[in-house]
Every structure is written in structure tokens, then in C-alpha cells.
Amino acid sequence: MDIQSIKNRFGIIGNSPGLNYALQVAAQVANTDLTVLIHGESGVGKEVFSQIIHSLSARKHNSFIAVNCGAIPEGTIDSELFGHEKGSFTGAVDARKGYFETVNGGTIFLDEIGEMPLGTQARLLRVLETGEFIRVGSSKVQKTDVRVVAATNKDLLELTQKGKFREDLYYRLSTVPIRVPSLRDRKEDIPLLFRRFSVDFSEKYKSAPIQLSEEAKELLVHYPWPGNIRELKNIAEQISVLSESKQLNAQDLRKFLPDRNENRLPMVSHQSGFGTSNTDFSNEREILYKLFFDMKKDVTELKKLFFEIIQNPGADLHTAPIFNEVSNNGTELLPSNYTAPIMNTPTSAPVVLQAGNDIQQHVEVEESLNIMDKERELIQKALRKHKGKRKDAASDLGISERTLYRKLKEYDIKENQ
DSSP states (O other), X not given: OOHHHHHHHHTOOOOOHHHHHHHHHHHHHHTSOOOEEEEOOTTSOHHHHHHHHHHTSTTTTSOEEEEEGGGSOTTTHHHHHHOBOTTSSTTOOSOBOOHHHHTTTSEEEEESGGGSOHHHHXXXXXXXXXXXXXXXXXOOEEEOOOEEEEEESSOHHHHHHTTSSOHHHHHHHTTEEEEOOOGGGOGGGHHHHHHHHHHHHHHHHTSOOOEEOHHHHHHHHHSOOTTHHHHHHHHHHHHHHHOSOSEEOHHHHHTTSOOTTOOOSOOBOGGGTOOTTTOOOSSHHXXXXXXXXXXXXXXXXXXXXXXXXXXXXXXXXXXXXXXXXXXXXXXXXXXXXXXXXXXXXXXXXXXXXXXXXXXXXXXXXXXXXXXXXXXXXXXXXXXXXXXXXXXXXXXXXXXXXXXXXXXXXXTTOOTTO
């Protein structure tokens, strides 16, 4: 089957070179039993490629199932994939077949494979290499003939270096890698996709399709689309429902596009040594940790200054730059050349308070700056705050409940602590 026929059959819009190459590889590998690993950001349509591979294979008349590994709790994923025996764990009132048993002869699509626990990865590796698996709570080895197509939006090779993904499984899965391009790498396809979505929604909501001016099309093309096709489809539906006019210019369209330049994190001046120009953080949590550590350092310096002023009220002062606070809109609240008086006394000199002084001597003990310690502390605080409710604590921490469950085991945290 040629590429255009595949596009027509599966409703794929676009003609970018990256998309065409990914479809060509999927078509070529479909009629084999090779394991395929699909790479791509969230929302690019990785599951469609797994359906293409299954539909063009000799297994097309057998079962196909898509499993989101990130949505299954760590404690039950082995049972879901490989089945369990009656009484193998609390709640196992009956024996149950797993997906690898029920889809025998067909294809299983493992989405978000990077979220799979290490123990389950070992079981999956055995299935891929020997076709054998064992139900949870059983000692009987069973055989299965299932083709595995996996997908991820993470760098699995980087995860192997961090010990979070098995290296042998990575190379076993990536027999044939397929990279699905992001929407920002398919700029020429964006107007075509938007027009298709707007026509579909006009039929659904019985309204006229959206028409964009040339300036609006340019804005659409140059928007980064972090949510890829899923986000573009949502924007098209919003406009179809909420826009009073069906003829949109750039200004009208801009109202529906999120401001991706908006910085929702606290800002600090470059004097503090913290800035995006010279520091690269992998996630917002590390940025917040760095901010808290810098703030702690500034508070410590202020304490030293305070005690020095109390001890030597008549000492000569000179000035030095201080931490500069920034307002929500990015405006510095203090002039960039503002300086605060500090003591001429060397900062390394000890502070000695007289016995009659009302201020008690303060001995500062430097707390641990280890990221894992801080993460453990935040998890414990969230559990106490929500009275041990994992779901609410995970939501407050900005992580999934399954990830929280894994962290509880990793740090040996009791939920009633």
C-alpha cells in the first residue's frame, strides 16, 4: 500500500518529509514480526502508527490492544499484563488472564513504556526474547505469540543511564525505531490540519467553517504547539464554538492561543547568580529548589548583618549589592544600582553577645541541600496536609498517584507519618 492510500485510510493530514518517512518505515515493517519503538512528543499521534502497523500486518484479523503503562498503578501492572492466580494477592478472588494471554496471535501497543516499573520491564524482556510469561502467583510457564509495538515521549537511552530503564530492554524494543515529528517540525501541515478540523467541527455544531486571514495563518504556523495535534484540534474546536465571527484575523486568533511566553515562576535578579542564561534545569521543581536555596542564603546573610549591627552599633559601614526583588510583571522593585549598608567588620569574625543581652545567641546549623531529602520532605508534608490521602497529595505535588506510590516505596515513607 502506498503512502497516500495509508493517509486516506487512517485520516492522516500532511505531506511533510518527516511524516512521510515515518509512514514509509511503518508500512515496510508492518508485515514482519519485528518489535517497533515509536518516538514522539505527546499528542503527535503515536497510537495511529501502531494501528497502521497492525492493520497492514498478517495479524490484522487478530486482536489489537493499546495499554497506557503510565495509567496503571505499579502494584497491578504485572497482573494486567500477565494475569494472576486466585488468591495471589488481596482482592484476587478469581484467576484472571492478562493482556499477553488474551491477545495471543495479535498485537499489543505499550504506550508510555518509559513509565513501566523495572520489575515489569524484566518480565516484558522475557516475553520478547522467549515468548514466555508467568502469571502472578503461579509457577507455570506459559507461551504467547504477541507482537509488541511500544511508544514513548521520553529519551529512553537517557533513562537507562540513570538506572530507570533496562538497557537490554531498550535495545530489544528499538529493533525498528520510528520517530513521529512534532507539529512545529511540520509547519507546512498546520494550515491543512486546522482547515480539516474546522470543517469537521462546523459539521458537528451545524455552523460555518472558520476562515483565517493570511496574518492569522502566519500566527498559527509560528505558534510552538507544545501539545502538538491534540492542542491544535482543541484550539480549532474552541474557535468553532466560541467565536462569533467565522472570519478571523491575527488579533482574533491570538485570543485563543495561550501566552507561552508567560513566566509563572518567581523571578530573581542576575545578582543572585540564578538565571536561565547560565543555568539549565530539567524541570520546574529543580528551579523552585534552587530559588529556595538562594533565598535561604540571603536570609542567612541578613541574620549575620543583624547580629553585627547589634554587636557593633557604631562600626563603619560600607555598601554592597543585595538580592533584588522583582514584581510579577518583571519590573525590578529596587533600582539595579541599589546597595545596602553592611559592616566593615570581616564576615568571618565570630559574633559574641554579652550575657545581659536580650537576644539569645543563635547557632545556625546548615540543613541538607540534597534534592532527594527535599523531595522526601515535600512528600511527607503533602501527606500530612491531606491526612494521608494519596490522590490529593499527588495532585498537590503535581505528580501522578502512581509516581507518588513509587516514591513512597523508594523513600520508605509510611503514610501515617
